[in-house]
Amino acid sequence: CSNISLCWTKSTDISRAKKFLREYDQQISSVYTAFVTAAWNFNTNITEHNRRIMVNRELASSMKEKELAHRANAEFDWQRVRDNDVVRQFKFLTDIGTAAMKNETKLKRLSDVKSEMSSIYSSAKVCLSDNQCYSLEPGLTRLLSKSRDYEMLLEAWVKWRDATGRHLKPLYSEFVELINEGFRDGGYNDAGDAWRSTYESETFEEDLERLFTQLKPLYYQLHAYVRRKLINIYGEKYFPSSGHIPAHLLGNMWSQTWNRIFDILKPYDIESVDVTATMKQQKYTPLKMFKVSDEFFESLGLEKVPQSFWDHSMIEKPKDREVVCHASAWNFYNNKDFRIKQCTDTTMQDLVTIHHEMGHIQYYLQYRNLPTIYQNGANPGFHEAVGDVLALSVSTPKHLKKIKLLKTAERSKEADINFLLSQSLSSVAFLPFGYLMDQWRWSVFSGETTPDNYNKKWWDLRCKYQGISPPVKRTEEDFDPGAKYHIPANTPYIRYFVSHILMFQFHKALCKEANETGPLHTCDIYQSKRAGKLLGDVLKLGSSKPWKNALELIVGSREIDAKPLMEYFKPLIDWLKEQNSNETIGWNEICPNCATINSSVFLSSIFAFLSFFISLLLC
Ligand SMILES: C[C@H](N[C@H](C(=O)O)[C@@H]1CCCN1C(=O)[C@@H](N)CC(=O)O)C(=O)N1CCC[C@H]1C(=O)O
Ligand SMILES: [Zn+2]
Numbered sequence: 001c002s003n004i005s006l007c008w009t010k011s012t013d014i015s016r017a018k019k020f021l022r023e024y025d026q027q028i029s030s031v032y033t034a035f036v037t038a039a040w041n042f043n044t045n046i047t048e049h050n051r052r053i054m055v056n057r058e059l060a061s062s063m064k065e066k067e068l069a070h071r072a073n074a075e076f077d078w079q080r081v082r083d084n085d086v087v088r089q090f091k092f093l094t095d096i097g098t099a100a101m102k103n104e105t106k107l108k109r110l111s112d113v114k115s116e117m118s119s120i121y122s123s124a125k126v127c128l129s130d131n132q133c134y135s136l137e138p139g140l141t142r143l144l145s146k147s148r149d150y151e152m153l154l155e156a157w158v159k160w161r162d163a164t165g166r167h168l169k170p171l172y173s174e175f176v177e178l179i180n181e182g183f184r185d186g187g188y189n190d191a192g193d194a195w196r197s198t199y200e201s202e203t204f205e206e207d208l209e210r211l212f213t214q215l216k217p218l219y220y221q222l223h224a225y226v227r228r229k230l231i232n233i234y235g236e237k238y239f240p241s242s243g244h245i246p247a248h249l250l251g252n253m254w255s256q257t258w259n260r261i262f263d264i265l266k267p268y269d270i271e272s273v274d275v276t277a278t279m280k281q282q283k284y285t286p287l288k289m290f291k292v293s294d295e296f297f298e299s300l301g302l303e304k305v306p307q308s309f310w311d312h313s314m315i316e317k318p319k320d321r322e323v324v325c326h327a328s329a330w331n332f333y334n335n336k337d338f339r340i341k342q343c344t345d346t347t348m349q350d351l352v353t354i355h356h357e358m359g360h361i362q363y364y365l366q367y368r369n370l371p372t373i374y375q376n377g378a379n380p381g382f383h384e385a386v387g388d389v390l391a392l393s394v395s396t397p398k399h400l401k402k403i404k405l406l407k408t409a410e411r412s413k414e415a416d417i418n419f420l421l422s423q424s425l426s427s428v429a430f431l432p433f434g435y436l437m438d439q440w441r442w443s444v445f446s447g448e449t450t451p452d453n454y455n456k457k458w459w460d461l462r463c464k465y466q467g468i469s470p471p472v473k474r475t476e477e478d479f480d481p482g483a484k485y486h487i488p489a490n491t492p493y494i495r496y497f498v499s500h501i502l503m504f505q506f507h508k509a510l511c512k513e514a515n516e517t518g519p520l521h522t523c524d525i526y527q528s529k530r531a532g533k534l535l536g537d538v539l540k541l542g543s544s545k546p547w548k549n550a551l552e553l554i555v556g557s558r559e560i561d562a563k564p565l566m567e568y569f570k571p572l573i574d575w576l577k578e579q580n581s582n583e584t585i586g587w588n589e590i591c592p593n594c595a596t597i598n599s600s601v602f603l604s605s606i607f608a609f610l611s612f613f614i615s616l617l618l619c
Helices: 004-009 014-043 048-075 084-093 104-123 136-146 150-163 165-185 191-197 204-234 259-265 276-281 286-299 307-312 348-366 380-394 397-402 413-427 430-445 451-466 494-513 529-539 547-555 563-579 599-618
Strands: 125-127 133-135 328-331 338-341
Touching: 014 048, 014 084, 014 328, 014 338, 048 084, 048 104, 104 165, 125 150, 133 136, 136 150, 136 259, 150 165, 165 191, 165 430, 165 451, 191 430, 204 259, 204 413, 204 430, 204 494, 204 563, 259 413, 276 348, 286 348, 286 380, 307 338, 328 348, 338 348, 348 380, 348 529, 380 397, 380 494, 380 529, 413 430, 413 494, 413 563, 430 451, 430 494, 494 529, 494 547, 494 563, 529 547
Parallel strands: none
Antiparallel strands: 125 133, 328 338
């Protein structure tokens, strides 16, 4: 401490520090409530008026964070306070990210650009050659799930990207400049550096690489099986010799999960574990779907959602206004208001998504009495894993029979393989996508990927890690990452890769706690108060302890480990290897249409060659 006079006035007194923290909590929670309320109003009614209010409230929230962080550093030598919890809270509240941005005009511009990108993405519509116009939900989502018409799927895939990514590219490159400036003012190298710091681990990137490498063989086997099935349906001519699968045939706009084409991949012709049809027959409403999920949490002895949840949530797409349909869970930071916004469709996929969102709500409920600064997941992957863990139990034939969505749930090798394949189409197919999204973004934030090769880098990663290829040539006028919600919404994504591994570790631990003794994939923790207690105790910690402590509490180990995932899918891996015995496993890293040709570069090189050739002829 160089300047002794400053040092002398900086306090290390614990009771003074705790008094400041109480003031901090009271002030920051009220600006957060004001901002979240404005964001909710914009997301559930996209108007310029609501957008402006949200931007102003976000600015006010950043100003308050900046003011309180400044006071904390000026009044306290907080690193030297002799109370670990006080130091942890000060560490978090003085780390304010882009709120530290010196230039307030640019900070407002950052918020404006983000909300403009959100408006473009969420209001995008696409008119197809069937003379129908569709939004993403439910129209294009249903089409991508159900259509088996190659050309129809292709038109929807291309036009969605024309309506979103193409319009977002200039805004996104400006956004990257601004967010990096903000995080640099906040003490980070760039936005990616700041995002990775939330995992409090020096070896985070290496750990991810190791986990992905460990899981690759399983993904390669699944890819080979699915490719064979799709070739049989659509014909060899659509499949490049490089071994890639055309991106638009996998039942999802981003090829991130493949469970919607389970019906054409199903190995054995027995009762389908995709209960969408039964849900429709039984006239399942969105409200009924949410009640099923809430009841599952309650059966574990966890919290039911409060009445205000039912009063204020938006669980169906309104007919009279534009909304952000992408499902999300909301904490209003006032210990009593928690909501979900979802344009619910009556499908099994949406029942799983509801559990995902209700998992966030359960976390909010469990940590609502903690200081606001601790109202986060132990790490972001924890927050994403909660709902998905319960969904592993809900989707078992055993459970679906319990809630009368399946008639039989006989245990047989065929039934097991059908079920495991269906589960792998959500959890295993997702892994490379969950991994590559932020590989792309971190490379953009670091400057390694610049606006003139955004799309090339995107398809290099998609081709390399997912083994999928764009069905038509892509150029740098396209901006395909912008066709995925989390890019314009600026939501980090590696959390979903982490959660897809954590959720199997949690599942294994909770199944043991629930005395479920069969194979891991048949376990259903429904009504186990012991499992619920163990999970609840971890969620109550919020981010008050390092995440490795929270992990150790639930699974007994401090490391993220892919072994439970591999154990869960073991029967399927053996079966796939048999099925693929004469398949070429894998693909060439470079795929057709992927190496996006930058049209201006391409034309100028053609021109240069021709003029050289003509000059040769002349002389
Ligand atoms: C459907 C789900 N929506 C997100 C989620 O629930 O995570 C929404 C949008 C972004 C953040 N978010 C929230 O609700 C946060 N407020 C929760 C929190 O951090 O408290 C989603 O995007 N998913 C689920 C599987 C993979 C991914 C996808 O669909 O690609
Ligand atoms: Zn989530």
